[in-house]
Amino acid sequence: MNATPSYVIRIATQEDVAAVVALLADDPLGATRENTDGAATCYQAAFNRIEIDPNNDVLVAERDGQIVGCLQLTLIPSLTRSGMTRAQIEGVRIAASERGLGLGGQMMTWAERAARELGAGIVQLTTDKSRTDAHRFYENLGYTASHEGMKKDLA
């Protein structure tokens, strides 16, 4: 019987961007949306915007020096709900090799703890209606699908 793998969860740096992009592209929806050249300037520029923003971080999970998970955590100051700060999670991806080993739950717990320490009172995310496995995953972590998530391209 193998021991549970051990992961390091930390805030991403510029050196992690190509590996994070590879995770984003290795996904049924991501494959249609991402540029597989992780060194593409669009990603470097986007990461710079995230890095200088005190309300945004990308988290990564590392196993034996390999990036095997990522998510983005955003804090949104807000007037609603008596001036509650919201934490928002986007772009959660776990490498195929690590799925079912508890890493997704570890990363979400890390993000929720950080959000709470930074004063957030609620965590929110949207997940494509086609991702039924993801819906179960989040419901098991205590999330409620109380809202419609609506999108509009500005192109």
Added chain:
Amino acid sequence: MNATPSYVIRIATQEDVAAVVALLADDPLGATRENTDGAATCYQAAFNRIEIDPNNDVLVAERDGQIVGCLQLTLIPSLTRSGMTRAQIEGVRIAASERGLGLGGQMMTWAERAARELGAGIVQLTTDKSRTDAHRFYENLGYTASHEGMKKDLA
């Protein structure tokens, strides 16, 4: 026949906070969540966090010197979708006296134009599943309910 009312749409200042809170509280869900004292320090503190954040603004609509509409616009730098910046809209409220006069559409158009000028490629929002009128309103503006909107209280 009355002329279509004329609104001024602008970015909110600290002086608008009490009027915005009154709008947020005058709503079936907001009534259960908001403190009706708009001068409550929780709102002033939240507005300060919004005001110092270059990625967050509250918009208000004014008619004859009265605040009759509000929404919050947040820009979220992101690696997903080839490093696309997302615009997010929260807390859309229109005063009961102005509903059905086109103000909501004007405010959304204002927010979308600002988002596009600031480099966003997509606008997103979540709306409670009980707000069926709001779903129709957003669908008429070109939004697609492609996602589940999931929330978890951190309290």
